[in-house]
Amino acid sequence: MKPVNTGEITPKQQKAALLVVGLAVFTDMMIYGVVVPILPQYATSLGASPAQIGILFGSYGIALLLASPLFGLLSDRIGRKGPLLWGLLGLAATTLLFLAADSFWQLVAARALQGVAAAATWTAGLALVADVYPVAERGKAMGLALSGQAAGTLLGPAVGGWLYQLGGYAAPFLFVAALTLTDAVLRIVLLRKVPDVTASEPRQSRSMLRSRSLLLIFGIVILGAAIPAVLEPTLPLRLKAVFGLSPGGIGLLFMIPTAAYGLIAPLAGAWAARKGNLPVIRLGMVITAIALPLNALGASLWLQAATLALLGIGMGTILSPSLPEMALAADQNGSQSYGIVFSLYNTAYSAGMMTGPLLAGLLTNYFGIEIAYLAAGAIILAYLLLTVVRASGSRGAGTEQQVR
Template identity: 45%
Template sequence: MVKLKAMRKKPLTGLIVIAMAVFIDMLLYSIVVPIVPFYISKFSASQTVIGILISCYAFSFLVATPILGGISDKFGRRGVMLWGMAVLLASTFLFAFANSMMLLIVARLLQGVAAAATWTAGLALIMDMYPPAKRGKALGTVLTFMSAGTLLGAPVGGMLFEWGGYQLPFWFVSCFILLDGFARIFLLEDPPKDTGANSAGMKIFRDRIVLKIFGVVLLGASAISILEPILPIYLEKHLEANSVHIGILFGITTLSYGMISPLAGWLSDRCGTFVVMMSGLLILAVSLPLVIIPKSLILAGAVLFLVGAAAGFALTPTLPELANSVDRLGGGAYAAAFAVFNMAYSLGMILGPIAGGGLADLFGISTALYIMCFVLICYSLSSRLMKHERNATYVKQ
């Protein structure tokens, strides 16, 4: 018992538990992807219904995030994490036994709520445990586990489905959830209550720097997801890629993001968050139009690796900078800060594919990517100018 209490006090223990929670969440998120054809045949579902099923996660994630963020700051992180685990387990069982598309949609909605709990209370707990100088590296580690879960989910789900039928992938994930649940119960504890959390939580949504970070996350997520509806069609038409090739190429982007995230966090701790963040946006702007230039799948993979790396540099520093903003505003309301990140990322994942598909239909894929490139460059440069103006004003005073 004494050893258990000692383990709870160690930041590394909390980091491992939360990283595993994020990994399992993303594993379940992507494990459904290879089972989509089964849903179409079993329930006679249309493409529209399947689209609704997939997007339900982002919708409930977006709605639940600010609510759970406020609850976490007011009543504690551990309780929200435990309830999130229970909801995720319920979602997985519902997936396994669903006999209609309506139940699948409910399961997907519950999954988004559970993810909101992990991504607000969990990341806020890391901020409670780590000092500012080490937050970037810690959050980069969590994002690596996120990428690993996303990357492994589809192939693992496909193999288990082929080996043991529809329910096996969800029983597999359920075992992981139970193990993670025991870890959350016995290895997590709430930090001392910060009386400034409520005031900081109210200020965080009006702070100019936080709003700037919101824009970075929104654009970064949009830039990644804009490729989802348009690039597979291009790869199939011009490079004769099949579904396996396309899956591997998109997996390269996720792998690159996960590999770069710890480095981006380390650099943000040492060079400054905004330097790394805006540099990432500029690299992302340059790399996006390059995805339609390669004449081979190998070169296309190299470009998509660059896209994933750029996204890692752009998005990873936003997390420690949000935590720094909370400290500047009074401290404590880290969950509210990560609610900002989650809301921006969800909106980006919703708006990116819509904008990508619409612009590609109107102007073609190359023009769609150049428009996104232009928006990224303008935002990055304008953010730098605003920062310089603020510094200049401070010097004059």
Template identity: 40%
Template sequence: MSFFTQMTKPQRTGLLFVILILFIDMLLYSLLIPIVPYFSETLKPSSTMMGVLFSSYAVAMLVATPIFGPISDRIGRRIMLLIGLLGLAASTLLFAFSESMTLLITARFVQGISAAATWPTALALLADLFPPQKRGAVMGTALTAISTGTLLGAPIGGWLFEISDHRMPFLAAAAFTLLNIVLVFLFLKEETNRTASKKLEMGGFIRNPQVVFIAGIVLLAEVSLCLLEPTLPLFFTEKLGTTPTTIGLLFAVMTLAYGMIAPVAGSLSSRYNPYKLMFAGILALAIFMPFLVWSGSLWQAAIAMALVGAGVGFTLSPTLATLGGIIDEGGSGAYGTAYSLFNMFHGVGMVAGPLLGGILTDLLPVSSAIPVVAAAVLGFGILLFVQLRASKTVRISRKESELKF
């Protein structure tokens, strides 16, 4: 509780709005899942069209993120958040009244573009408001909002669908989003010195060895997480005889563990070396993933899902505050541009994960594919960490040479 009482009023207000915005974003993302059978029955789409529907979100987010992040550094966080929320409301209303796959895909694409505006801007707002020593905890809290929205979207959507019709989940979500737009417009204030941000040279920023390490870690974690969605349900059904409800609960356990560990890892990143924490998270993820297919009972599968979710949350949470710290060192204040990089690799993972999972399970049984992925995650994680340490050694040697000269 003292963590929140020590905040200033602008900090508490900003954190509250970031939590609401990220929660809404992921709530809308997963809201569609329980309504897919209805659209499949009424619109009779092909499997390819359904794949396009779900991938269009990530593709749109990947394309739009590099544009919106830098813009928020120039025009301000509040304006960009309002633009993103308006886009989310519009896409949700379009979902409600879509009567063709073309309109549904368009709605999903607009939703991804809107997420590209809200995600990096919301995280940049936290970096604006909080000093480096507090960012780890607040960024972890933001990730918890993301996981909570993901966790609740499907059951809320299913419940509203059952008590009314397929439009009700989207109409309710649109009303909630519009309410948030009004609250942001009336009560969210920006720090007056935020507009002093300088343009960040993206080329040099991406070549920074620390940024390369973070980008690689984010990609490994996101790909690992997203490839499980198309591969595990059928595996659990065949091996453990799970029902669709049980599969949903297993993924809910993973999401819950992700959300619970994220603030803890964020707080630790303010006290310990964040790069070692990210590497520890990747090691844990690689170790725990094979237990998903080695599980012989439902309880063992649930424990394995929780451990994998915690591994991903522990890996990703320190990346957010650390990116902000790199921007602080450069003195640009261009947090929007920095967090757009996080969003880009998040989007790449969302696209590549299911694709990689499908390819691997065509070549190998799931029981072999998951350990292969775990070994690859471990290998690339070690390689990234060795490269990071080598780059630090080179920089220290150069400084010593300059002093001797």
């Protein structure tokens, strides 16, 4: 199968592809979040220690990290539709495993399979959006897809906790099964309307992996993914100590950056399509570097909420333009190996998810949360400086030019 010219794809096909990917990402993140308030308690009832619960939650990121390159290669070789459907089957199997699990290691297997399914869904899904949208429209389309991620992240834990209280352990997974079935019907119907794509020659794909522009964005994605991971193990302790918040109150505050992220992502993507991806990403890095230390200094709940919203805006402004920028790096290499490109995105995101909590925990333990967040902001500013130096050394590169 030869690559598809985006000029031959109709707006109806583009919308069908975007709806498939947006719903797939929403379903994946919804299922990811539904289990968050349930698993620790259930795993504890099976005799799991706190360290084992950490392994349980970490198994998702490890599986995502390991499986993403495989699905990137496969989606470039055989097309996007197969991996998108495999990801759905993986989510269905995950649901059954969670329902049937009666030991800790069965829960780990289910969570790891969830990570494998996410690798298939995200890698092939984002590649499909890049396939069917021209460069000038990719930013907005990618931003809309990320809004599905934000919505799933926002609703998942709340729905999971509510259903657990209402109907016990099985209730959230019965809901997830119904959601997966709905997604399956829509995905199968809509994918028929979308042309499939395979990538260019393997040699082009390998040379693309040596692209300095792509490696630069790889680092930016690691930083963008590490931001929420820095907050999760450290900020709740401060919120409880300073404001006396309950877990429910802390959960409500954490919804603020997610909502801000979901709202800003499509706007940042559309703006980047006009102004260029890297200038918008740099603005997001400045916002984030300022917002991070402020989150450790908030003296009132209103100020804390405002700094969390600012952080969500920064995250969306970093990550949304990063997706089309990675696809653009492939285009400049003469390749349509978007599967490999977005497997790198998943790999970078997983790396950020894993390194963020580790560094934040160590720095907070030895120096306090204020120094930890200040150091995180300084790292972001240092990398921002690197992108500027890199750009000055390659003036006129396509990634620095305004997309027309």
